[in-house]
Amino acid sequence: xxxxxxxxxxxxxxxxxxxxxxxxxxxxxxxxxxxxxxxxxxxxxxxxxxxxxxxxxxxxxxxxxxxxxxxxxxxxxxxxxxxxxxxxxxxxxxxxxxxxxxxxxxxxxxxxxxxxxxxxxxxxxxxxxxxxxxxxxxxxxxxxxxxxxxxxxxxxxxxxxxxxxxxxxxxxxxxxxxxxxxxxxxxxxxxxxxxxxxxxxxxxxxxxxxxxxxxxxxxxxxxxxxxxxxxxxxxxxxxxxxxxxxxxxxxxxxxxxxxxxxxxxxxxxxxxxxxxxxxxxxxxxxxxxxxxxxxxxxxxxxxxxxxxxxxxxxxxxxxxxxxxxxxxxxxx
Amino acid sequence: xxxxxxxxxxxxxxxxxxxxxxxxxxxxxxxxxxxxxxxxxxxxxxxxxxxxxxxxxxxxxxxxxxxxxxxxxxxxxxxxxxxxxxxxxxxxxxxxxxxxxxxxxxxxxxxxxxxxxxxxxxxxxxxxxxxxxxxxxxxxxxxxxxxxxxxxxxxxxxxxxxxxxxxxxxxxxxxxxxxxxxxxxxxxxxxxxxxxxxxxxxxxxxxxxxxxxxxxxxxxxxxxxxxxxxxxxxxxxxxxxxxxxxxxxxxxxxxxxxxxxxxxxxxxxxxxxxxxxxxxxxxxxxxxxxxxxxxxxxxxxxxxxxxxxxxxxxxxxxxxxxxxxxxxxxxxxxxxxxxxxxxxxxxxxxxxxxxxxxxxxxxxxxxxxxxxxxxxxxxxxxxxxxxxxxxxxxxxxxxxxxxxxxxxxxxxxxxxxxxxxxxxxxxxxxxxxxxxxxxxxxxxxxxxxxxxxxxxxxxx
Numbered sequence: 001x002x003x004x005x006x007x008x009x010x011x012x013x014x015x016x017x018x019x020x021x022x023x024x025x026x027x028x029x030x031x032x033x034x035x036x037x038x039x040x041x042x043x044x045x046x047x048x049x050x051x052x053x054x055x056x057x058x059x060x061x062x063x064x065x066x067x068x069x070x071x072x073x074x075x076x077x078x079x080x081x082x083x084x085x086x087x088x089x090x091x092x093x094x095x096x097x098x099x100x101x102x103x104x105x106x107x108x109x110x111x112x113x114x115x116x117x118x119x120x121x122x123x124x125x126x127x128x129x130x131x132x133x134x135x136x137x138x139x140x141x142x143x144x145x146x147x148x149x150x151x152x153x154x155x156x157x158x159x160x161x162x163x164x165x166x167x168x169x170x171x172x173x174x175x176x177x178x179x180x181x182x183x184x185x186x187x188x189x190x191x192x193x194x195x196x197x198x199x200x201x202x203x204x205x206x207x208x209x210x211x212x213x214x215x216x217x218x219x220x221x222x223x224x225x226x227x228x229x230x231x232x233x234x235x236x237x238x239x240x241x242x243x244x245x246x247x248x249x250x251x252x253x254x255x256x257x258x259x260x261x262x263x264x265x266x267x268x269x270x271x272x273x274x275x276x277x278x279x280x281x282x283x284x285x286x287x288x289x290x291x292x293x294x295x296x297x298x299x300x301x302x303x304x305x306x307x308x309x310x311x312x313x314x315x316x317x318x319x320x321x322x323x324x325x326x327x328x329x330x331x332x
Numbered sequence: 333x334x335x336x337x338x339x340x341x342x343x344x345x346x347x348x349x350x351x352x353x354x355x356x357x358x359x360x361x362x363x364x365x366x367x368x369x370x371x372x373x374x375x376x377x378x379x380x381x382x383x384x385x386x387x388x389x390x391x392x393x394x395x396x397x398x399x400x401x402x403x404x405x406x407x408x409x410x411x412x413x414x415x416x417x418x419x420x421x422x423x424x425x426x427x428x429x430x431x432x433x434x435x436x437x438x439x440x441x442x443x444x445x446x447x448x449x450x451x452x453x454x455x456x457x458x459x460x461x462x463x464x465x466x467x468x469x470x471x472x473x474x475x476x477x478x479x480x481x482x483x484x485x486x487x488x489x490x491x492x493x494x495x496x497x498x499x500x501x502x503x504x505x506x507x508x509x510x511x512x513x514x515x516x517x518x519x520x521x522x523x524x525x526x527x528x529x530x531x532x533x534x535x536x537x538x539x540x541x542x543x544x545x546x547x548x549x550x551x552x553x554x555x556x557x558x559x560x561x562x563x564x565x566x567x568x569x570x571x572x573x574x575x576x577x578x579x580x581x582x583x584x585x586x587x588x589x590x591x592x593x594x595x596x597x598x599x600x601x602x603x604x605x606x607x608x609x610x611x612x613x614x615x616x617x618x619x620x621x622x623x624x625x626x627x628x629x630x631x632x633x634x635x636x637x638x639x640x641x642x643x644x645x646x647x648x649x650x651x652x653x654x655x656x657x658x659x660x661x662x663x664x665x666x667x668x669x670x671x672x673x674x675x676x677x678x679x680x681x682x683x684x685x686x687x688x689x690x691x692x693x694x695x696x697x698x699x700x701x702x703x704x705x706x707x708x709x710x711x712x713x714x715x716x717x718x719x720x721x722x723x724x725x726x727x728x729x730x731x732x733x734x735x736x737x738x739x740x741x742x743x744x745x746x747x748x749x750x751x752x753x754x755x756x757x758x759x760x761x762x763x764x765x766x767x768x769x770x771x772x773x774x775x776x777x778x779x780x781x782x783x784x785x786x787x788x789x790x791x792x
Contacts, residue, residue, distance in 0.1 A: 061422045063788035084424040095415045097342065099349035111338030112423040140349075156419065 007072075008164055008195045009037040009060060014069035016055050016219075029055040031219035032069070037212075042186060042196040044206040044227075047216035053199050054092065056216070057168055060197070061089055074164070085113065088162030092169045092199075094153030098142030102133050102152050105141060106159055113160040120159075127155040132181075146173035154182065165189060168199045183209050207231070335425045336433040343407060343437025353403070357445065360395055364388065364449060368456040368463075377464035378476050384460055385453075385480075386749045392449040393656055393745070397687065400442045400660045404667020405679040407434040408782070417787050428779035435668045435775060442660040450653045454646075457481070479600075483648035483753035484556070484639040489542040489616075491632075497527055532635075534628040539619040544638050548612025550605050556639040557601040557616065564627040570594055573622045579607030580615040590621070595628075605640070614638065642753045651754040652744035658762045662737045662771045663687060669778030673785060690739035700730045737770050 016030040030052040037043045045053045058064040060071060062078040076083045096105055103124060110120035128134045131151035141149060150173045157165060167186070171179040186196055186209045200206050206213060207227060214224040223230065244252075249267050256265050347353045367388045373379035408430070411417040420430060461476070468476075501523045534540045547555075563572060571592040579586035584607055593599045608614045620628045630636055666686055670679035689696055742762050747754045 058788045061418075063418055063421065064786050081424050081426055084422060087422065089419065089422045091415070091418045093415070095418050097346070097416060099346055100342070104345070108338055108342055109419070109423065111341075112335050112420065112425050114334045114424075 006038045007036050008039050008074055010072045011035045012070045015067050016059060017067045029219050033221060039195055040193045042190050042210050044210035044213035045199045046206060046213055051216040052219035053216050057166060057199050086163040088157035088165040090153050090157040090167045090170055094149045096141045096149060096152060099140060101138050101140050102128055103137045105152060106155060109156045109159045127158055131155045147175055147178055150174050164195045166197050171202055171205050335429045336436060339433025340437035340440060343434055344441055347441050356399060364452045368459050377468050378480055381457060381460050381480055382749050384456060386745055388453050388456060389745045396442055396445055396660055397663055400663045401667050401683045403438045404664045405671045405676055405683055407438055407668055407671055409671040409676045409679060421787050427783040431668060431775055431779045431782055435665050438664040439661045442664060443657055446657055454649060480751045481645040482641050482751040483643045483645060484751055485642045485753045487544050487546055487638045489544050489636055492531060498523055532630050534620045536620050536622060536625050539617055542616040542636055544614045546612060547608045547614055550640050552641045553605055555603050555605055557603060558598060558639055559636045560598045561595055562629045563595045567624055567626055572628055575619040575621045577617040578603045580609055583609040648753055652748050655742045655744045655762055658767050659739050659742060661767055665771045665774040669774050672778050672782040686736055689733060690737045693736060693738040693740050696733055697730055700726050737766055
């Protein structure tokens, strides 16, 4: 199969038909899907339930075999075990081993990648700090909340510093802070030249991080393109202005309605996003030193700076910094 | 290799966090040490130890076999059901490594429990010995050490090839009766009886010679002659008087003795090893010297044997546990193989089925007519019976069952409970055929099936 040098994922006429017990074809989950994802791209696979996005992802990972069509990951067939050395995968529900601790979990996956023991330990510590689980590394996974399990799932997906990351509903079960962190992480992965395939139906998340999206319905691609191009409204304009006097506003309205006959003009105060509002409330709680048994709010950009041995005041300061940083990012 | 060890390690960790497994192990560790107290035997020290060794080893074998089957069958299956396998097969791991990792984990777990079981079992024997220390005589104590807590090699006398003899006699019969319409069944019966009588029966005042070869590596001073015979009718005094001569008088200084032994029971006679000639052959002459007109009949199998000590009970005990370990390793492979494509209950049923056939393989083959104890099957072949659906099915089933792991061949209990040395050939067969060939074959089949399996398959 020919594909450009930069194509990390390439599918051609990919089809998957699910059969019943007697081998009779029943459901065409994916229908002649041709896709090309290039290096360093964050690609979103969208669609309602049963649209075939998870099936596509599973075929790309070799968990399902296509009924028809071809797949190439980094120019190699999916069955090639060596290419998996460069792949990270976060499944939709983490699927971790409840009896292992967070540290043991990462050690296990690190061993599967044949990472030397010393590097494995260092990398596991960094990742646990990055996802905010540094303090609970010795707790068994079965004691974790869904959000914490999700964070650990993400850590295992990144244990090998992958070039291509498959994320299936990465923000499901996460609180807004975690969601924001994951989104920032995806952006950082892109900055570092990694390719990300994101599968989600949380459209706001996809919109925030994806370069290109593809919307599936009935196993077929309905639309595919750059997010900005697809969402641009060509019949309306949005103007950002500072606070104006009412008389000035009336004047502007008059000018517009005079020059553009019949145009509908509405001028309102912008509202803050709920995500920002939530972060402010949490910041207040952190400043008040209220205790929590959940995941830490960790400075994500420099995981190595945070250690599990941080004292509580230090930890509180780190939390405050992270929230401020997140709020600043939003404001920018 | 690292992924295999990682998966094996995870399997061990899983078991150690599994409440059911812990409960079962606690039960095992409570029952096994209580067996020396719970079992009594026939009241003698030897009987008590023999019974304890038999029961405790059977308990270890069957308990750990069932536990291994359970752990093997749940291993891959559970990860498939809980979808944890998604995160494993998407890593740079070959499917065969997943299979081998689970097998190794389950086998190590079984080995760990087997080691604990073996230590408890061994300590149990010494506990019973110490319990009788003050109540048994020095002779009884020596007898226990020689007959039971020992590893004795077994040599049987050379037996004539019955098949060949029968064939020769049949040929001769044809030559002698050229014009006669031969009723093969009748002739077979007649010749069989004649041969049996000539070889195994000793009428009054007659004698039978036993020639035992291969005794050139005997290092002990004494040999044990173990025998059992039957009589044509019940003797009035319940015993048979016999004269024995051990050793070829032309080569060694023979030992002669008179015995009065009851029929249908095993007896032993201790003789000096100096009766073996320089070629490692021992000649034994048995004469029916009874006053009654009775014929002494030696059975075709297990009727006469020479035993001599080769190594210690401890070494034999280790060998026995090695045989059990090999059985568990193969069962673990079976469980893992079935769990890669069947649901847990179906995998357990299938593994139990193979296990049940394996521990009764010879009996099943006999039922199917594929193996016969009697050498007199020649006539059936000569009659050229037409192949029927039933006979074809029987033969196919026989061939199929021969592919099953034959666990009955490696049952160590009979060796340990009789103080017999487990031969090196049996260890070799177990390691070469059962583990290396069949065990690897099972894992290979499992790997091929798992390689072709869609881990995220949905059946609508």
